[in-house]
Amino acid sequence: MMAWLKARLGAEVLGLGLFLVLVVLVFSFASDRFLTAANFGSVAVQLPELGLLTLAMLLPILSGGLNLAVTYTANISALTLAWVLQANGGPEAGFGAFVLGSLLALAVGGAAGFVMGAVVAYSRAHPILVSLAMMIFLRGLGEYLTRGGDISGFPDFVAAIGHGSILGVPAPLIVFLACVLLWQILLGRSRLGFFTYMVGSNIEATRYSGVNTKRALTLIYTLSGLMCAVAGIVMMARFNSVRVGHGEAYLLITVLACFLGGVDPFGGFGRVTSVLLALVILQLLSSGLNLLGANQHLSTAVWGLFLIAVMVLRFGWKRWIEMRRNGT
Template sequence: MTTLVRRTRNLLGSEIAGSVVAFVLVVVIFGLASPQFLSRATFGSVAFQLPELGLLTLAMLLPILTGGLNLAITFTANIAGLTVAWTLQANGGVDAGPGSFLLGVALALAAGAASGVVMGLVIAYTKAHPILVSLSMMIFLRGLGEFLTRGGDVSGFPAFLRPFGHGSVVGIPLPLLIFILCVALWHVLLSRTRLGFNTYMIGSNIEAARYSGVNTRRVIVLVYTLSGAMCAVAGIIMLARFNSVRVGHGESYLLITVLACFLGGVNPFGGFGRVIPVFAALVVLQLFSSGLNLLGANQHLATAVWGILLVGVMMLRWLAGHFRTVLRRKE
């Protein structure tokens, strides 16, 4: 039995353990508080709501692993969604065909990647702090979106887009399948490619990575480019789910993506973190959000809870590191 536990821990990693404990606590607490929590409807709702937050979290993950941050993820996603919306409207709106949608998707991915390229170039070549650079991009994209839409929504899309936000394949929500595919892609990228290895190296020590022959500038630009492209995927899914786009959709997701990364064992200073534990943390956070909704919690209260959780996670991580240091000294 002990051998089985040890093998399971080695296979999944210690980061999963925290998410498993959190999952059990959330299910037990909210299951006792609300009899509707442990229902098929709740888990179905989680399955449809998880992808948009999950895709944005994947977009946040890569920059954090390099020791950076991308504060512009939600606005990049919305600009990408607006790009698709404008392309469809220019080709007939509700009567636009699949070809127009594919063109819009290509332009949206290009817009998201372009946002990442600009941030990556500025960070890599000027050595400006990623927080300042991504904050500047966030302000720019928000202002641009507000100017182009005059603060309103863009809606009126073809009916064939609805399955991308609400459809299912063999009982599994299509957005969830897209998200799982992106999780698998990010997992392979980080664990099986040179870019993934170099990303961890830069996050651990960028100067050591440079002296080891890693083209750190190129890696940073690629990381932020991929982050922007993943934001675009999230923006397209959000367009299909809400059947409308506006520049302020999902602003509260920014805090939760950072929380999901930290809860999933990602080092906030870069260099360490895996995709699968972050995926597990996302499931826990989405269940927690659904539990709060069932209890009738106000949205502003839920946002406050996210902030408290973020501070709590960081304190627990510090305490765990402190105790590990004390134990090593005793040994």
């Protein structure tokens, strides 16, 4: 049975699925409030913010890079939307202003990603350095334009988008699941998705095979920036305010979610479904610890321990297998 499931689902998905079951069993015994509609409703509301930023991080990692500017790209995009609403009456702004602001927010996020991708592709600078520079730039620009404060006072329908539901499903969760489906199609059925894996596996071999790697990298980071903008819009709607520092703690957790989901930190391998399972596990862990009275700092520490454990198991196991094969 296990062999059949492994063949059908893959080792990563099967392992994460079993771990998810273990987490649910442990916390269901530890707290009688864990297996409740209220708890799972809370998880469904909190998951989209981290999930969208993780999707934004996923593409650069698969290509062998990294995008350290995901949270600040999301925030500057949300600030763009907020400024448009403020310029059109603030609480009295209409839905047309929201649509216009959202389009401009997507344009700003895409532009930030485009610049990063172009610099990485054409200068061959390391993605960590490029995205770090973009992160510093966007943070400084946002702090200058907002004077370190936040922007609030939006129409009532904005809060409804962040806290509303459709057929009982939270609206932000619907947005997130739609983006998961989009990423699944992109990576599994498009030329760019195939090129993303090729670039992450061996960029020089990909270049010699005739693929325009510069164009591919630029598109990868542009799409990452667009997903950051979607995350920023959702975060603004849920918090009903926006500032430069929103979601700062999510940055490293997005990397954790990718690695826990089996994405190769050097690029070339990873699945959207595995990352989705990893996100659910992390959110359930956080929720379970909160129900047991632990604060958010302990949850963050536990997430860090999981990242260490995952790295030890994945790379230590590979090293052990290689040593056995070599007889050392």
